[in-house]
Amino acid sequence: MIDVIVPVKGRPSKLERALKSLEDQTYQEFEVTVVNDHSSLEDRNDIVQICASYKGQINLIDSKGTGAPAARNFGFRNTQNEYVLWFDSDDILLPHKLEHDIQMFKSNTFDFVVSRAQHIEKGMLVDRYWGKQPHTNKGAFQFPFQTMCALVSRAFIEEKSIKWNEDNLSNDDWEFSNECMIKSDRHTFSNTVTAHYNVPDATSGSIGSSLNRIKIESQFKAIENIARLQKKHDLKPGLYSRIRILRHRLFLLNACLKNGYYIYFMKSWKRLF
Structure with a gap:
């Protein structure tokens, strides 16, 4: 049995579309928990x-924390089935998603399985995907998968003490996917597209000028937290990965200048090293 955990804050129309994609699943052995993340009273109604x-049956609960990471953790603590899928309320699962992923689990003993999600940008499907097979070097700087790409074993999450980082509200999925990759030796990736990922307008195309200071800081924190985790597990990024990390930090510093965050830039430039 699968627990599908759906954090939501506002946007009820998108939630309705997401739940419709669950109704259409060819595999129906799952339970849905919607976690309300402090929506307005009108939206909650x-x-x-x-x-x-x-x-079908839905368990609607109100998160005790603030932000999507806290809602995902709260949903996990309030469910108990063998497998878990975290599913953001603005995304869509294709009808074969759960059946495809559970069949992958049954073919072997995995900690998690990942299938692809195709991007929707400004309402149009584009030839971009999450969930591609990442670099085999666990010390590599990468973003292996988006939230809905991975069906995860609850036992793996509990055994390895993996949680969504509630202190990093913008790039918690980046940290979570890397932590899963680093702590697992039994996972697999599929080339099959099983979901559609709704790309927020602010992150389509060139995003340097659209990043506010909170999002810039969250990306710096994600890079630093992933580096600490890699060091803890004696993983050393290769030259290519170190160059990618440097390029991304330069990108974030450039975003500071584009947005006029000059004092923040002066405080952050040392993070290049």
Whole structure:
């Protein structure tokens, strides 16, 4: 049995579309938990109505923390099935998603399995994907998969004490996917597209000028937290990975200048090294 955990803050119309994609699944051995992340009273009332109209049972709970990472952790603590899929409310699962992923699990003993998600940018499907086979070097600087790409074993999450970082509200998925990769020796990637990832408008195309200071800081923190985790597990990035890390830090510093965060730039330039 699979637990599908759906954090939501506002955007009830997108939640309705996401839940419809769950109704259409060819594999129906799953339970849905919607975690309300402090939506407005009006939006919460709409969310209640949408959940009530879902063709199946939904457990609607209110998160005790703030932000999507806290909602995902809260949902995990309040569910108990063998497999877990975290599914953001603005994304879409294709009808074969759960059946495809559970069949991959049954073919071997995995900690998690990953299938691809195709990007939707400004309402259009584009030839970009999450969930591609990452670099085999666990010390590599990479973003292996987005939230809905991975079906995860609950036992693996509990045994390895993996949690969503509630202190990093913007790039927690980056940290989470790397931590899963670093702590697992039993996972697999599929080339099959099983979901659509809705790319926020602010992150389509060139994003340097669209990053606010909070998002810039969250990306710096994600890089630093991943580096600490790699060091703890005696993983050393190769030359290519070190160059990519340097390029991304330069990109973030350039975003500071584009947005006029000059004092923050002066405080952050040492993070290049």
